[in-house]
Amino acid sequence: PYGAVRARARGFLADPAHRLDPGASTAAQRERVRALLLELADAGFGRLAYPGVTGEEGDDLGAFMAAFETLGQGELSLLVKFGVQFGLFGGSLFFLGTERHHALLPQVATGELLGCFAMSELGHGSNVMALETTATFDPETDELVIHTPSESARKEWIGNAALHGRLATVFAQLEVGGEAHGVHAVLVPIRDEAGAPMPGVRIGDCGEKLGLHGVDNGRLWFDRVRVPRANLLDRFARITEEGTYESPIASPTKRFFTMLGTLVAGRICVASGAASASQVGLAVAVRYAFARRQFGAEEGPELRLIDYPLHRRRLMPLLAQSVAARAAVARVRARYLEEHDAEDTRELEALAAGVKVFATDHATRALQAARESCGGQGYLAENRIGPLKSDTDVFTTFEGDNAVLLQLVGKALLLDFRKAFFDDRVFGVLRFLGAKASRAARGSAVRNRPDTRAELRDPETWRQLFADRRDELVEGVAMRIRKRLGEMPAEEAFLAVQTHLVAAARAHVEAEVLEAFLALVDAAGGAEREALERQCGLWTLWRLEEDAGWLLENGFLTGAGARALRDEVDALAAECADDAMGLLHALRIPDACLGAPIAFGDPAER
Numbered sequence: 260p261y262g263a264v265r266a267r268a269r270g271f272l273a274d275p276a277h278r279l280d281p282g283a284s285t286a287a288q289r290e291r292v293r294a295l296l297l298e299l300a301d302a303g304f305g306r307l308a309y310p311g312v313t314g315e316e317g318d319d320l321g322a323f324m325a326a327f328e329t330l331g332q333g334e335l336s337l338l339v340k341f342g343v344q345f346g347l348f349g350g351s352l353f354f355l356g357t358e359r360h361h362a363l364l365p366q367v368a369t370g371e372l373l374g375c376f377a378m379s380e381l382g383h384g385s386n387v388m389a390l391e392t393t394a395t396f397d398p399e400t401d402e403l404v405i406h407t408p409s410e411s412a413r414k415e416w417i418g419n420a421a422l423h424g425r426l427a428t429v430f431a432q433l434e435v436g437g438e439a440h441g442v443h444a445v446l447v448p449i450r451d452e453a454g455a456p457m458p459g460v461r462i463g464d465c466g467e468k469l470g471l472h473g474v475d476n477g478r479l480w481f482d483r484v485r486v487p488r489a490n491l492l493d494r495f496a497r498i499t500e501e502g503t504y505e506s507p508i509a510s511p512t513k514r515f516f517t518m519l520g521t522l523v524a525g526r527i528c529v530a531s532g533a534a535s536a537s538q539v540g541l542a543v544a545v546r547y548a549f550a551r552r553q554f555g556a557e558e559g560p561e562l563r564l565i566d567y568p569l570h571r572r573r574l575m576p577l578l579a580q581s582v583a584a585r586a587a588v589a590r591v592r593a594r595y596l597e598e599h600d601a602e603d604t605r606e607l608e609a610l611a612a613g614v615k616v617f618a619t620d621h622a623t624r625a626l627q628a629a630r631e632s633c634g635g636q637g638y639l640a641e642n643r644i645g646p647l648k649s650d651t652d653v654f655t656t657f658e659g660d661n662a663v664l665l666q667l668v669g670k671a672l673l674l675d676f677r678k679a680f681f682d683d684r685v686f687g688v689l690r691f692l693g694a695k696a697s698r699a700a701r702g703s704a705v706r707n708r709p710d711t712r713a714e715l716r717d718p719e720t721w722r723q724l725f726a727d728r729r730d731e732l733v734e735g736v737a738m739r740i741r742k743r744l745g746e747m748p749a750e751e752a753f754l755a756v757q758t759h760l761v762a763a764a765r766a767h768v769e770a771e772v773l774e775a776f777l778a779l780v781d782a783a784g785g786a787e788r789e790a791l792e793r794q795c796g797l798w799t800l801w802r803l804e805e806d807a808g809w810l811l812e813n814g815f816l817t818g819a820g821a822r823a824l825r826d827e828v829d830a831l832a833a834e835c836a837d838d839a840m841g842l843l844h845a846l847r848i849p850d851a852c853l854g855a856p857i858a859f860g861d862p863a864e865r
Contacts, residue, residue: 260321260325260589261321261322261325261326264307264322264325264326264329265325265326265328265329267302267304267326268304268325268326268329268330269329269332269847269849271298271299271302271330271333272329272330272332272333272849272851272852273849273850273851273852274851275851275854277295277298277333277334277337277851278333278334278851278854279291279292279334279336279337279473281640281641281646282640285467285472285473288336288472288473289422289423289472289473289474289475291473292334292336292337292340292473292474293340293422293423295334295337296337296340296341296344296370297370299330299337299341300368300369300370301369301370304323304326304341304345305344305345305349305367305368305369305370306368307320307322307323307326307345308320308323308345308346308349308350308353308368309349309353309361309364309367309368310322312353312361312364312365313364313365313368319596320524320595320596320599321592321596323345323346324524324527324528324531324592327341327342327346327528327531327532328528328531328532328534328535328588329535330532330535331531331532331533331534331535331536332535332536332538332539332848332849332852333852334473335470335471335532335536335646335647335650335651336471336472336473336474336650337473338532339418339471339474339532340418340419340473340474342525342528342529342532343375343376343418343419343474344367344370344373344374344419345367345368346524346525346528347376347418347428347522347525348367348373348374348375348376348419348424348426348427348428349364349367349368349374350522350524350525351376351428351444351492351522352364352367352428352446352492354494354522355428355444355492355494355495355518356492356493356494357492357493357494359489360446360492363426372425372426373419373423373424373425373426374419374424374425374426374427374428375417375418375419375420375424375426375427375428375449375477375479376417376418376427376428377414377417377420377427377428377429377430377447377479378390378414378430379414379415379416379417380392380411380412380413380414380415381410381411381412381413381415382409382411382412383411384415384660385659385660385663387430387442387519388441388442388515390412390430390431390432390442391407391408391409391411391412391432392405392406392407392408392412392414392429392430392431392432392481393405393406393408393431393432393434394429394431394432394433394434394443394445394491395433395434396433396434396435396436396488396498396502396504397485398436398502400485401487401488401502402485402486402487402488403433403445403485403486403487403488403490403491404483404484404485405429405431405445405447405481405483405484405485405486406481406482406483406484407479407480407481407482413478413479413480414427414429414478414479414480415465415478416465416476416657417476417477417478417479418474418475418476419475419477420449420462420475420476420477420478420479421462421463421464421465421475421476421477422464422475422477423475424449424450424477425448425449425450425451425452426446426447426448426449427446427447427448427449427479428444428445428446428447428492429444429445429446429447429479429481430442430443430444431443431445433445433491433496433504435498435502435503435504436502436503436504438504440496440504440506440511441511441514441515442515442518443491443492443496443518444491444492444518445486445490445491445492446486446490446492447460447481447484447486447490448460448486449462449479450462457484458484459481459482459483459484459485460479460480460481460482460484461479461480461481461482462477462478462479463477463478463479463480464476464477464478465477465478468653469649469652469653470646470648470649470650470651470652470653471649471650471653495507495508495514495517495518496508496514516605520604520605520608523595523599523604523607523608523611524595524599525658526611526612526614526615526658526659526664527588527591527592527595527611527614527615529615529618529619529654529657529658530584530587530588530591530611530614530615530617530618530619531588531592531618532654533584533618533619533621533622533651533654534581534584534585534588534618534621534622536622536626536647536650536651537577537581537584537618537621537622537625537626537647537651538581538585538846538848539643539647539848539852539853540625540626540629540630540643540644540647540648541574541577541578541581541625541626541629542843542846542848542853542858543629543633543642543643543644543853543855543857543858544574544628544629544630544632544633544637544644545565545574545578545839545840545843546840546843546853546857546858546859547564547632547633547636547857547858547861548563548564548565548570548574548632549563549564549565549839549840550563550857550860550861550864551563551564551857551861551863552564552861564632565836565839568829568832568833570632571832571833571835571836572828572829572832573628573631573632574628574629574632575797575831575832575835575836575839576797576798576801576828576832577621577624577625577628577629578794578835578839578842579794579795579797579798579801579835580621580625580798580801581621581625582776582779582791582794582795582798582842583772583773583775583776583795583798584614584617584618584621584772586772586775586776586778586779587614587617587618587771587772587775587776588614588618589775589779590771590774590775590778591607591610591611591614591775594607594610595607595611605671606671608667609667609668609671609672610771612659612664612665612667612668613664613665613668613764613767613768613771614768614771614772615658615659615661615664616655616661616664616665616668616765616768617768617769617772619651619654619655619661620655620661622651622654623648623651623652623654623655626644626647626648626651627648629644630644630645630648633857636857636862637857641854641855641856642855642856642857642858643853643854643855644855662761665760665761665764665765665768666757666760666761666764668764668767668768669736669760669761669763669764669767670753670760672733672763672764672767673733673736673737673740673760676733676734676737677737710817710819710820710822710823711823712823712827712830715800715820715823715824715827716796716827718777718780718792718795721773721777721795721796721799721800721803722773722774722777724803724810724815724816725766725769725770725773725799725803726770727815728766728770728806728809728810728815729763729766729767729769729770731813731815732759732762732763732766733763733766733767735759735763736756736759736760736762736763739755739756739759740752740753740755740756743755743756769802773795773799776794776795776798776799777795779791779795780792780795790838790841790842793831793834793835793838794835794838794842796827796831797828797831797832797834797835800824800827800828800831801828803816803824804821804824804825804828807821807824
């Protein structure tokens with residue numbers, strides 16, 4: 260989908276001049292990234308973010324999201340700045356604002372107006388509802404007064420703030436007529452056109468980071484800064500000319516989550532960027548594995564790295580997981596484009612959160628494995644894996660800390676469980692007992708079944724095991740919470756089962772990823788389908804192998820089945836190695852993005 264947009268993005272990436280110098284200073288990288296961002300804006304990529312305002316009326320956000328995913332194969336500092344400017348800052352105007360705010364979007368799209376998304380605070384990162392920054396309405400002047408009441412309320416890690424941003428979307432506790440209305444978004448100028456801080460605004464630089472050196476992350480403080488009432492982004496709530504607060508959403512909690520729900524595209528984009536970056540790192544490592552030779556029999560050539568079963572075990576499951584991540588991102592993106600305007604998007608938000616966790620955790624693991632599998636060559640900046648590792652490290656904690664997001668997924672599962680089994684008492688209990696009995700019967704069948712090649716390679720076996728693992732964990736955590744609710748407050752009950760809740764959430768996310776992978780397989784044909792099914796089988800059995808202890812403990816696998824599972828992972832890793840170069844070709848990563856000497860042969864032979 261969006262092939263033309265992806266081709267344009269690959270064309271940009273294919274120019275070696277669009278690579279950063281990893282040895283350049285932070286100051287030089289920041290200015291270079293700013294220049295590249297403006298090149299992307301001049302090429303029209305910023306306009307893709309606001310369909311119907313700066314793009315064609317029939318466009319949708321899918322084009323922008325596809326461009327973002329493709330740009331993830333390039334420089335990640337540029338990707339993040341691209342996301343901050345057009346996705347977060349511009350997206351806040353587009354999704355949370357109304358017509359007068361949309362009038363600014365042409366300037367945002369061209370890069371004429373650079374901005375920030377000022378949500379996180381030093382004392383409250385993930386807990387957005389408890390932010391301390393205040394926005395108090397002054398009816399005498401018809402203005403909002405933005406204030407940082409304490410050091411813990413300073414805005415922290417704000418992209419574009421340290422150097423380049425002129426306008427910030429500031430999330431603050433809104434107070435009108437002495438009444439608190441919760442977190443709202445307000446546009447606050449932070450610099451004048453000459454780049455000087457506006458009166459009452461203090462700006463700091465977060466300083467050197469582990470990675471993403473081209474992104475100017477900064478800190479913001481506000482000392483009773485006054486802005487017009489019209490600067491409130493008022494799609495979901497407004498202050499009338501008479502000074503009265505109005506909102507079509509009566510519940511403050513629902514209003515809060517509705518506002519945040521409009522920004523779920525950001526999590527999908529982070530997941531896609533992580534998936535793309537991991538593909539590049541693994542592509543470098545896999546290509547090197549096919550070229551590099553060492554050890555072997557005394558007579559004849561040395562063996563390639565890919566000929567060693569241990570090396571295949573190290574890389575092939577992760578390459579398969581990259582395909583899984585890409586399939587999962589595509590699936591949740593398609594759902595988002597269909598459902599983001601729906602009245603209730605909680606299920607979509609939970610799915611996006613889970614896929615973000617899956618893809619970013621994968622990037623961290625895959626890039627570490629890629630680095631190690633290339634030895635010292637993987638440690639050289641010129642071979643790209645090291646910079647990719649450093650730049651993606653923060654992906655697991657921005658746009659939502661992964662540990663927190665998994666709890667969001669887990670709580671959504673519990674809500675669905677309660678609705679299914681407890682809301683209508685007798686019939687709910689009967690459904691619950693029937694589901695439990697059915698699962699027990701399937702578990703009994705599993706104990707006698709998946710221990711041959713044909714059984715372990717059957718997609719229905721994969722579906723059954725993934726679904727039963729999820730259901731068993733969700734049921735277990737629900738029962739444990741229910742038992743504790745009679746003994747302690749709800750918050751304490753959740754804390755008592757937190758690790759179990761996260762395990763259930765991970766199992767659910769993997770079950771959703773499997774469905775996305777199988778849909779990808781089903782959409783293919785011929786040799787392509789066979790290759791993708793091998794990739795899907797390798798990923799699925801590898802994930803089950805890593806959880807074999809739990810499956811054995813809970814009766815979903817026998818000892819013989821566990822041994823057969825291990826053998827099949829070995830066999831599939833070898834089969835998928837035969838497909839690997841074709842798969843890398845299909846990813847269409849420009850040579851300039853691979854950019855690593857070791858991706859184009861064995862350095863020892865040059």
